[in-house]
Amino acid sequence: xxxxxxxxxxxxxxxxxxxxxxxxIGPMAASAFFSLTxxxxxxxxxxxxxxxxxxxxxxxxxxxxxxxxxxxxxGAVPLVLIVSFAVAMxxxxxxxxLSIWRTIFYLPTLVPAIANVVLWIWIFNPDFGxxxxxxxxxxxxxxxxxxxxxxxxxxxxxxSTWGFGNTMVIFLAGLQGVPRHLYxxxxxxxxxxxxxxxxxxxxxxxxxxxxxxxxxxxGTFQVFNxxxxxxxxxxxxxxxxxxxxxxxxxxxxxxxxYASALAWTLFMIxxxxxxxxxxxxxxxxxxxxAGAR
Amino acid sequence: xxxxxTPDRTRSRGVAPTRGxxxxxxxxxxxxxxxxxxxxxxxxxxxxxxxxxxxxxxxxMFVSPPEWIPAPFQWSNFSEALTTQPxxxxxxxxxxxxxxSVIGTVLTCSVAAFSFSRLRWRGRDVVFALLLSGVMLxxxxxxxxxxxxxxxxxxxxxxxxxxxxxxxAGAGGGVFNIFLLxxxxxxxxxxLDEAAYIDGASPWRVFWTIVMPLSKPAIIVVTIFTFIGTxxxxxxxxLYLQDEENYTLSLxxxxxxxxxxxxxxxxxxxxxxxxxxxxxxxxxxxxYFIEGVTLTGIKN
Numbered sequence: 001x002x003x004x005x006x007x008x009x010x011x012x013x014x015x016x017x018x019x020x021x022x023x024x025i026g027p028m029a030a031s032a033f034f035s036l037t038x039x040x041x042x043x044x045x046x047x048x049x050x051x052x053x054x055x056x057x058x059x060x061x062x063x064x065x066x067x068x069x070x071x072x073x074x075g076a077v078p079l080v081l082i083v084s085f086a087v088a089m090x091x092x093x094x095x096x097x098l099s100i101w102r103t104i105f106y107l108p109t110l111v112p113a114i115a116n117v118v119l120w121i122w123i124f125n126p127d128f129g130x131x132x133x134x135x136x137x138x139x140x141x142x143x144x145x146x147x148x149x150x151x152x153x154x155x156x157x158x159x160s161t162w163g164f165g166n167t168m169v170i171f172l173a174g175l176q177g178v179p180r181h182l183y184x185x186x187x188x189x190x191x192x193x194x195x196x197x198x199x200x201x202x203x204x205x206x207x208x209x210x211x212x213x214x215x216x217x218x219g220t221f222q223v224f225n226x227x228x229x230x231x232x233x234x235x236x237x238x239x240x241x242x243x244x245x246x247x248x249x250x251x252x253x254x255x256x257x258y259a260s261a262l263a264w265t266l267f268m269i270x271x272x273x274x275x276x277x278x279x280x281x282x283x284x285x286x287x288x289x290a291g292a293r
Numbered sequence: 294x295x296x297x298x299t300p301d302r303t304r305s306r307g308v309a310p311t312r313g314x315x316x317x318x319x320x321x322x323x324x325x326x327x328x329x330x331x332x333x334x335x336x337x338x339x340x341x342x343x344x345x346x347x348x349x350x351x352x353x354m355f356v357s358p359p360e361w362i363p364a365p366f367q368w369s370n371f372s373e374a375l376t377t378q379p380x381x382x383x384x385x386x387x388x389x390x391x392x393x394s395v396i397g398t399v400l401t402c403s404v405a406a407f408s409f410s411r412l413r414w415r416g417r418d419v420v421f422a423l424l425l426s427g428v429m430l431x432x433x434x435x436x437x438x439x440x441x442x443x444x445x446x447x448x449x450x451x452x453x454x455x456x457x458x459x460x461x462a463g464a465g466g467g468v469f470n471i472f473l474l475x476x477x478x479x480x481x482x483x484x485l486d487e488a489a490y491i492d493g494a495s496p497w498r499v500f501w502t503i504v505m506p507l508s509k510p511a512i513i514v515v516t517i518f519t520f521i522g523t524x525x526x527x528x529x530x531x532l533y534l535q536d537e538e539n540y541t542l543s544l545x546x547x548x549x550x551x552x553x554x555x556x557x558x559x560x561x562x563x564x565x566x567x568x569x570x571x572x573x574x575x576x577x578x579x580x581y582f583i584e585g586v587t588l589t590g591i592k593n
Binding site: 002004009011016018020024026028106107108110115120123127128130221224225229256266274 | 342415433461550557568571
């Protein structure tokens with residue numbers, strides 16, 4: 001039985017193991033190697049050591065893309081977290097018609113990325129778009145939105161906030177898991193809504209907040225579609241997101257070696273950031289040890 | 294969880310808070326619904342804008358202040374937009390890719406999850422941990438070599454690069470599905486397997502006739518998310534498909550957008566047509582969607 005089990009076990013895990021080797025480990029190693037070469041597509045790669053990485057230091061657009069992406073992450077992640085947490089709090093108040101409300105707030109996340117982008121190009125249209133039409137009706141000046149250097153990234157942050165539904169549903173599930181007796185304990189001690197929030201809800205929700213934070217940071221660091229379809233990195237490189245820059249280097253300028261170096265640098269940046277987040281998490285994330293399996 | 298929470302809740306109601314709290318409570322409820330309404334307006338407005346624009350004549354669209362009710366309803370936006378490019382064909386292409394990917398993912402991921410949860414073999418947990426470590430990897434790292442590999446194999450402009458990886462569970466987001474299914478499989482009593490083994494069943498039989506039928510909710514969740522993932526994918530088709538004949542909906546919409554830059558009626562009609570199937574799917578399978586998202590969040 002034991003031998004049979006081992007044989008079946010490996011056999012059944014084989015597609016997954018092979019997939020990991022062929023589509024993850026293999027390409028990872030390959031791109032690590034490519035990052036050390038000068039390689040145009042069609043020609044054969046020639047080894048140049050760390051030159052690509054050295055070239056990045058002097059590459060203004062690399063720094064620009066890094067700061068643009070960081071700006072986007074720093075704006076979009078907290079905003080989405082706050083909005084989705086607030087709405088989840090509202091929905092957790094024994095609301096009537098919960099599933100309808102939940103559907104409403106979840107709907108935007110279903111919109112396919114490209115349809116989403118096309119729709120928002122029209123919403124951002126400075127002449128007849130939704131936003132400027134509303135602003136003008138309210139007697140306020142319109143904005144150039146994605147068409148001006150200073151407002152392009154904030155516009156995309158607003159757009160990303162529209163899709164807060166996923167995060168919200170996860171928060172809502174977390175809120176529903178907060179034990180009732182903790183709220184009662186605070187009430188018995190004479191604490192009001194604010195203290196219940198501050199001393200029970202928030203601490204109990206820190207693991208969920210942390211999860212959404214990490215997922216959000218890793219996700220926003222890899223933003224691509226908006227830059228590719230909406231802005232083409234412009235105006236004046238204002239929305240030159242990292243992965244878009246990488247894509248352009250690889251598939252427009254066919255500098256595969258340099259693009260691979262960009263990819264590995266992104267990987268390392270994400271690793272460092274998540275490492276820092278996890279280290280910092282010890283200070284504020286509450287993990288209930290009792291009952292943990 | 295609910296079994297514990299429910300009696301507590303009734304008790305707190307039985308104790309009845311001090312009388313002074315009664316009136317503010319009603320205001321609080323009104324305030325609550327006002328806040329929810331206020332929140333849903335900006336959430337729904339883009340959809341309203343989409344539908345309104347999809348049904349409007351251009352002349353009506355470019356007036357200020359904006360009008361909200363199309364007059365007349367320009368249904369021809371849909372028929373014209375959807376025939377200027379072969380969206381029917383794109384729809385079929387997308388469907389084929391999505392269905393092949395879903396079948397591959399569900400089969401290979403659940404087989405692997407079965408192995409990782411219900412069969413004991415040496416090195417199992419190490420291998421699983423290794424696979425899981427791949428989840429954090431940004432897709433950009435594997436993008437270029439994978440592209441070159443398919444190019445060398447002559448698979449560009451076919452659906453091979455978009456479907457074959459899903460038959461090797463570990464590729465891309467697949468690992469996450471294995472994780473999800475494994476968590477679910479672990480909740481099924483192991484006595485069932487043991488009884489079957491005593492009767493001489495093979496592991497495959499246990500998997501196929503015992504574990505799989507009991508895991509429908511988890512399988513539906515994986516099906517839905519894989520389907521949506523492939524349906525909405527843009528980068529993959531953008532890299533691998535060149536001939537317009539082979540375009541997916543996302544790719545078709547992007548090229549349509551670059552050609553009809555200012556034809557907002559057409560663009561919105563085409564977008565609405567791309568969005569509609571997913572939204573329809575959601576309404577049918579709503580419960581599983583929410584359960585799925587919840588599952589992905591909580592289990593971490």
